[in-house]
Amino acid sequence: MAAPFHLRSLQALEMAVRTGSFVAAAGQLGITPAAVGQRVKALEDYLGVELLVRGRGGIRPGPGLRAALPMLHQAFAALEAAADELALQRVQEIYVAAMSDVVDLWLAPRLGRFRAAHPNIRFCINGEGDAPLRIGRVDCEIAFGPDANDGDADLLFHDHVVPIASPLNVARLAAADADSRLEGFPILHLDFYRNDPAGLSWPEWVAANGVRRTAPERGMRFQRVRAALDAVAANAGLTLCGLALAAGGLAAGSIARAYPVATGRRCQHGLTARYRAETRDGPHVRRFRAWLREEGRATAAWLDAELQT
Structure with missing residues (x-):
């Protein structure tokens, strides 16, 4: 034979x-x-x-x-x-669609490590990157919403939302009267968490923590998390934001936690990566998927550690 x-x-x-x-x-x-x-x-x-x-x-x-x-x-x-x-020695392309804030604040700061390990894999994320733009379905979609964990999707992590302020405003809060320290500080509202059933708005946070605040529903609204965090860093007020998305600013010292993490709430919605059935079994997509799962596990472990501090 x-x-x-x-x-x-x-x-x-x-x-x-x-x-x-x-x-x-x-x-x-x-x-x-x-x-x-x-x-x-x-x-x-x-x-x-x-x-x-x-x-x-x-x-x-x-x-x-x-x-x-x-x-x-x-x-x-x-x-x-x-x-x-x-x-994997051939140049491969991965097309990703994700919420801009998720890309800017969570994915992009980590992606360099994957690219260093896999220099032949190129990315087009939300129409930008070193892979050419194409018309059609993406290979991976990363979204914040109800949990999905099946053959085509992986739940990456659930964030934990806490009050965030600039270091200057954190110091001002600490110097104010404990019973009414939030009075007089502008509060900024993020639409990112509007549909999460965990109740991640300022009125719900104020009620849950027994904090005195007149008209907690009032204040500037932001569609983008990054824009709200930039405003916070510029001493414009406080916002409620997930620790995972705020991690870069927290590490850099441009923003800080305004109240203990115990006053916050875990999101019921999670960050989920969904893959296209037609391309999910390609070796380059499988490598990216395994890496993204590991990054999600690492983020979840970091959040658990933060809750213990």
């Missing part, structure tokens, strides 16, 4: 066992079910052994295959991993 044909027969055999049917194996290999059956039959004829047992419940390994099957699975898993590594 010629070596290439031998390898194709082994591939058809392993895929048929892995997927449970010739039809499913054919879909994975891009050939017809009959071709899968022919390749397996050729290998059985060559060896003189029945490798698969066919029945109403599908196919299962025969006695002649059982000893070799673990090695066969391992060999083709290694071949697939090698093919993925080789595919």
Whole structure:
């Protein structure tokens, strides 16, 4: 038996066992079910052994295959991993759509690490980047909303919303009377959290924490988190913002927590990454997805640690 044909027969055999049917194996290999059956039959004829047992419940390994099957699975898993590594040597493109604030305040500060590890992967995020703009569906959509955690989507983390102010205003708050220290300070409202059922508005925060504040529903409204944080840093007032989105400013010292984290609330909505079924199994998208999951876990762990301080 010629070596290439031998390898194709082994591939058809392993895929048929892995997927449970010739039809499913054919879909994975891009050939017809009959071709899968022919390749397996050729290998059985060559060896003189029945490798698969066919029945109403599908196919299962025969006695002649059982000893070799673990090695066969391992060999083709290694071949697939090698093919993925080789595919990553080509320039690949990933198209991402995400809320601008999520890109600016969470994704972009982290993306450099991924790009350094994978220099052949280029990005087009919200129509900008080193990958050319294209018309069509994106490979990954990152959104803030109700949880979704299925085959096409990963929940990354739930943020924790707390009052944020400039260091100067934090000092002024500390010097004010404890019972009415929020009176007289402008409060800025963020529409980002408007639809979150956790209740992340100023009126709800004031009521939950027993803080005195006249007309907590009044004040400037901001559509963009970044714009609100810039205003806060410029001493324009206080806002309610998620720690994960405010982390850059907190680390830089341009903004600070105005009240203990215990006064805040965890978002019920989460940050979710959803992937397009047609491209999610590409090696470059799978690498990005695994990295994004890890960044989400790291953010969730950081938030848990912040809540302990």
